[in-house]
Amino acid sequence: MAIQPIRLFGDPVLRKPAIEVVDFDKELRKLVADLTDTMLEAPGAGLAAPQIGVGLRAFTWNVDGEVGHLVNPRLELSQEIQDGPEGCLSIPGLTIDCRRALSVVAHGFDMYGEPVTISGSDYLARAIQHETDHLDGVLFVDRLDAEARKAAMKAIRESHWFGLEKPTVKVSPHATRGLGF
Numbered sequence: 738m739a740i741q742p743i744r745l746f747g748d749p750v751l752r753k754p755a756i757e758v759v760d761f762d763k764e765l766r767k768l769v770a771d772l773t774d775t776m777l778e779a780p781g782a783g784l785a786a787p788q789i790g791v792g793l794r795a796f797t798w799n800v801d802g803e804v805g806h807l808v809n810p811r812l813e814l815s816q817e818i819q820d821g822p823e824g825c826l827s828i829p830g831l832t833i834d835c836r837r838a839l840s841v842v843a844h845g846f847d848m849y850g851e852p853v854t855i856s857g858s859d860y861l862a863r864a865i866q867h868e869t870d871h872l873d874g875v876l877f878v879d880r881l882d883a884e885a886r887k888a889a890m891k892a893i894r895e896s897h898w899f900g901l902e903k904p905t906v907k908v909s910p911h912a913t914r915g916l917g918f
Contacts, residue, residue, distance in 0.1 A: 739771055739774065740771075740774050740775045740778045741771050741772075741775045741789040741790075742789070742790075743775065743779065743784075743788055743789060743826050743827060744787070744788055744789065744790055744827055745827050745828070745829070745898055745899075746825075746827055746828045746876065746878075746893055746899070747899065747900070748790075748827075750787050750790050750792065751787055751788070751827055751871070751874070751876060752874045752876075753787070753792060753874050754872070754873050754874045755785075755786060755787055755791075755792045755793050755794045755795075755871075755872045755873075755874075756792055756793060756794065757793075757794055757809050758793050758794055758795060758808050758809055758846075761808070761846065761848065761849055761850035765793075765795070765808070765848050766848045766849075768786060768791060768793065768795060769795060769797065769806045769808075769848045771789065772784050772785075772786060772789065772795065772796065772797040772806065773797045773804060773806065775789060776797050776798075776799055776826075777799060777804070779826050780799070781799070781826045782798060782799055782800055782860070782864045783796060783797060783798040783799065783800075783864040783865075783867060783868040784796060784797050784826060784868070785868045785869075785871030785872055786872070787871050787872065787874075788826060788827050788871060794808065794809045794810065794872045795807070795808045795809075795848075795872075796810070796868035796869070796871065796872065797868075798861070798864045798865065798868065800857075800860050800861045800864050801860065801861070803861075805855065806847065806848060807843055807845040807846075807847075807853060807855060807865070807868075808845050808846045808847065808848060809845045809846055810843050810844070810845040810865070810868075810869050810872070811843070811844045811845065812841050812842070812843050812844075812865065812866065812869055813841065813842040813843075813844075814838035814840075814841055814866070815838045815839050815840040815841070815858075815862075816838075817838070817839035817840065818836055818837070818838060818839060819836070819837055819838070819839045819859065819862070819863070820834050820835070820836050821834060821835070821837070821860075821863060822834055822835075823835040823837075823863065823867065823877050824877075825867070825876065825877055827871075827876070828876070828877075828878065828889075828893060829896070829898060830892075830896060831878075831889060831892050831893065831896075833877075833878075833881060833885055833888070833889055834885070835863075835877050835880055835881060836880065837862065837863045837866050837867075837880075838862060838866060839858055839859070839862060840856070840857065840858035840859075840862050841855075841856070841857055841858075841861075841862040841865050841866060842854060842855070842856045843855045843856075843857075843865050843869070878890070878893075
């Protein structure tokens, strides 16, 4: 298992929808291990395969001491909404309030192909929605209202990392509690 470089905003892989996992094999287990190691090292509350350059529908999370993963997620979202701070390991240094469903039921598979259902609210729900968005080529800044998105894009353009020739970073400067997903 190895820590992988994290792709940054502007890398085309972050905008391309990931494909369904069909082979639950040794390579998938290595991917999940790499995602977990990279997420924990960053540190972040979640990490999706596209964030390390792999276009497969898999992600990991680390919320309140619980580390897990989900492959090929399908979400059921609550009607209740939460607003709260959100960041992203692919957009280092940026944290902005974002609207999400308050709770989620996520159906998918573990790395061995066994069916899994994860239910969560608050921070876990936010992390699962954020990572599933990554699998669909959606970044959290896409979910902001026009004014907040404009401010976010300005901050991104002014960041030290934006426009780097190779847009990757191994460790995010995010604070503890993993506001970066």
